[in-house]
Amino acid sequence: MFLVEGNKIIKELPNSGYAINNVYSINPELLDISETNIHTILPAELKKISFLQNPKDSLALCEIPAETKVLETNIQIILDGLQDPGNLGTIIRLADWFGIEQIICSPDTVDLYNPKVIQATMGSFLRVNVVYLDIEAYLKKYQHPILGTDMAGETIYRTEFPEKFSIIFGNEGNGIRPSTESLINKMVTIPRFGKHQTTESLNVSMSAGIILGEIFSKS
Amino acid sequence: MFLVEGNKIIKELPNSGYAINNVYSINPELLDISETNIHTILPAELKKISFLQNPKDSLALCEIPAETKVLETNIQIILDGLQDPGNLGTIIRLADWFGIEQIICSPDTVDLYNPKVIQATMGSFLRVNVVYLDIEAYLKKYQHPILGTDMAGETIYRTEFPEKFSIIFGNEGNGIRPSTESLINKMVTIPRFGKHQTTESLNVSMSAGIILGEIFSKS
Structure with missing residues (x-):
């Protein structure tokens, strides 16, 4: 329940x-x-x-559904060990806004049915398919480009996003784990325009919003 | 203090x-x-x-500085009655990331020195000039385009952002107040790609992130 x-x-x-x-x-x-x-x-x-x-x-x-199916989608989000309930809820809400139908989570990602996650989605969990599975095994069989997000990739403003792909966001502190990273075709990054080296990198859900905003600007 | x-x-x-x-x-x-x-x-x-x-x-x-000066900047953010400390902190952090030097707040916007705001900025309050003033009087004398954000403006993906402008974000529940709205030259909006009418509009700080991301994609 x-x-x-x-x-x-x-x-x-x-x-x-x-x-x-x-x-x-x-x-x-x-x-x-x-x-x-x-x-x-x-x-x-x-x-x-x-x-x-x-x-x-x-x-x-x-009632928590007995099983969840993996859908065939054009663009999907993959979360690799996200820990914060607010971040997962916010990313589900973003997916709903941008019409992304599916989020695939590593088994150690915070639980969808955590009350804080459900509340942070503002109802969007009803409209986005969230699945927990072994993402490494899944990605090894996945037939489309796999993008990852980190601090040292290609700027999102120059990336040509394919029609069908997965984009991975990693853990709040540690990012994407190495075993997942080895399956990524391209890393993308939000460039920092501020000149101060001490500026903290953006929070993962904010990064997801800005990157999705850029992906859909080209659609 | x-x-x-x-x-x-x-x-x-x-x-x-x-x-x-x-x-x-x-x-x-x-x-x-x-x-x-x-x-x-x-x-x-x-x-x-x-x-x-x-x-x-x-x-x-x-020590809280005795007075704050208004700077001449290219792009600046104006906040009209923002109430949530986390939202203000997050927007200051975004401004720092994108190199926006100034945020002008209406007097009824949540206080910069609220401990929750300071903490949410992750240190970015040190690098962004945040000023509280009568925004209506200020905007009446302001010489550059004034953009506003709401649910029914031009899509940000088609907007040509000028070199020098102010962009206004309103209160979490009520948006930009009518007296401020009357001074706006153009309203801009993040289009919703999801097809569900019940999807909640995005949170103001997330909207700010996506809109700033789009503004800087063109710079």
């Missing part, structure tokens, strides 16, 4: 592939979904079961 | 325009700065005075 909080996202659940187990709401009339298992609870009870500092109106317990 | 936490940023302070008042450190040898007011404290004491969940080695009390 996993938790979904907030009426806005819960209302989208019946049209998604996810099965709702139970809904707990302080105001079921506002939910407007035909779900038999809706329980009216008190605000104090919601506060106890919610993972949010400021709980919303309702909370749904949903 | 304001707080700066972490050796990495504190070490940069002596070369910045900021005056250090006192430094409190559990390990002053690692600091490697010639500052007379360094006090050795215990980890438990640091935990009490730190704003971080996991305090770093040191904490510096710095």
Whole structure:
């Protein structure tokens, strides 16, 4: 099971592939979904079961699908050991915005069903296929170009992005692991325009946003 | 006064325009700065005075400059009522990455010296001039194009960005206020490529990253 909080996202659940187990709401009339298992609870009870500092109106317990399929997509994101729930949630939200249908995660990437990830997606987890698998084995069989992101690649502004490819983002501290890196055809980088050497490199989800923005500028 | 936490940023302070008042450190040898007011404290004491969940080695009390000057810059960011400390910090970090020297904030924008803002900048506040002023009065006298960002402007992929301009980002919930909007020459927008109407619009700092990425792709 996993938790979904907030009426806005819960209302989208019946049209998604996810099965709702139970809904707990302080105001079921506002939910407007035909779900038999809706329980009216008190605000104090919601506060106890919610993972949010400021709980919303309702909370749904949903079933984690037994299996997830790998889709054939044009552009897909691969995450190699991403650890921060906010980063995964933000990247799922970005994928949804840009119409990227699939994100493939290494098994050690933070879990999609972590409540912080689900919340950070703002409902986008309903529209992006997120799969966990052995990315090394997967990439060895993958037939299209594999791009990676690091600090020393070709500038994204000069890269010609193919029609069909995978783009890999690595762990927040360590980047892409060497065994994955050996399968990459080209590394790409966001050039730094500021002149200060002490400037920190951009956060991985921000980098993903800027790189996706550039990929789609050419589509 | 304001707080700066972490050796990495504190070490940069002596070369910045900021005056250090006192430094409190559990390990002053690692600091490697010639500052007379360094006090050795215990980890438990640091935990009490730190704003971080996991305090770093040191904490510096710095003086807020008495006044800030408005610079003449080519590209500058204007923030109209931004409320979230993380968003302001992230936008300062982005400005530093792209070499944007100045951010002008409406007086009701979250304070630069809020500890969460300072921390989110990862030291970039040392390299970007952040000024608070009456943006309406300022923009009325401003001689260059004024761009704004909203959900219904020209796609950024077709915009010709001038050499010298200001770009405005608005409040997280309400966007740019009408009195500011009336001074804007052109609205720009990140087009959504995903087909789902329910997709949430992107967060303001992520939008800023994608739009800056596009502006600098053309420079």
